Amino acid sequence: MTEDFYPRILVFCCNWCSYAGADLAGVSRIQYPATGRIIRGMCSGRVDPTLIADAFIYGADGFLILGCHFGDCHYIDGNYKAQEKIDMAHEALVYAGLNPDRLEFNQASAAEGQRFADLNTEFHERIQKLGPLGSADKYPLPELTERLKIAQKALAGPKLRWVVGKKSVFTNGGNKYGEVFTQHEINRTLSGIIIDEMATHSIIAALEKKPAAVKDLAKELEIPPPDTLKYVLALNRRGFVEMDGVEGTSPMYKYKGEQS
Ligand code: FES
Incomplete structure (x- = not known):
């Protein structure tokens, strides 16, 4: 994929760990690609599978979901629930034709500004290699979008x-x-x-x-x-x-x- 492809990436951050990690990366002036649009929510467990489908239906090239490390979630098991829901959404969306590398769940703590930046950089590079949605997937657009809408109905x-x-x-x-x-x-x-x-x-x-x-x-x-x-x-x-x-x-x- 050409260097001038500027991916549209969504990055969900939970309020208590990964968002604080993003803050730390910022105040520490750690450099990383600016392609991720951060969405701040209270816990990764709040990410509904239908919203993950929505991200790709509306044209996101990649979706990175970052929560607390296991055992650190401020709602006890929110990130375990997140893992289960995201795994299910991942399977349904890949079955619909999405490239599996476009969706990732990972973790960064409030003290891991460097890790936050590294995860964003790795994800950005991966999506840049894949190219825009529909280019490295099982189906091109708009057929892929139609299939993702069907996956969304299944997930709902x-x-x-x-x-x-x-x-x-x-x-x-x-x-x-x-x-x-x-x-x-x-x-x-x-x-x-x-x-x-x-x-x-x-x-x-x-x-x-x-x-x-x-x-x-x-x-x-x-x-x-x-x-x-x-x-x-x-x-x-x-x-x-x-x-x-x-x-x-x-x-x-x-x-x-x-x-x-
Ligand atoms: S509060 Fe961070 S994953 Fe639950």
């Missing part, structure tokens, strides 16, 4: 939010039957839900544009036909889509709109 849904919210409960204390899950089992469950939710919202987005048969949806969205049928029938049962006649021998489905 109750299924993923519920599982990620219960992740530490299920891996430590277990569910109400006392079954404790391994990280691997929970991560596999989350990955499965991400794939299901992405497929479901892709189908809804396609049917919002025009009615379609299952075989056409499967081809357009590159989802295996048996899975497409399963998702369409599930949407039909939940009242989101309905049959809209038959073309040839294929039932056509159309989107009915949000159900209360």
Whole structure:
């Protein structure tokens, strides 16, 4: 990528550690690239997965989220929650086509002005090498943006939010039957839900544009036909889509709109 590419980078800093680290870097006159726009929030645990999607939908080339070191969060486990939510958002956005290097979660304390500057410099250099959003990703713009919007809908849904919210409960204390899950089992469950939710919202987005048969949806969205049928029938049962006649021998489905 050319040297004159000036990346648009968002840097979230928690109030108590990384923002104070940014302050220290400033008063210590430590030099680092000025491409990061700092957003100050109380805790990295406040970064909602849908806002991470929003950053890229609105054209950010990179998003660096900086919190306290583990064990130092002023809200006890806010940065552990942040890690879980950011991991989930990362997986969904990469599944949608985002280059994995465009999103990073890291930590810097109030005493680490140099570390703050180094993290910003490394991230800036990485994004500068990748180039603008859509240039080193699985899809170019505007197709990537459309797919990121679908990922955002999946991340806003109750299924993923519920599982990620219960992740530490299920891996430590277990569910109400006392079954404790391994990280691997929970991560596999989350990955499965991400794939299901992405497929479901892709189908809804396609049917919002025009009615379609299952075989056409499967081809357009590159989802295996048996899975497409399963998702369409599930949407039909939940009242989101309905049959809209038959073309040839294929039932056509159309989107009915949000159900209360
Ligand atoms: S207060 Fe810094 S990560 Fe929670």
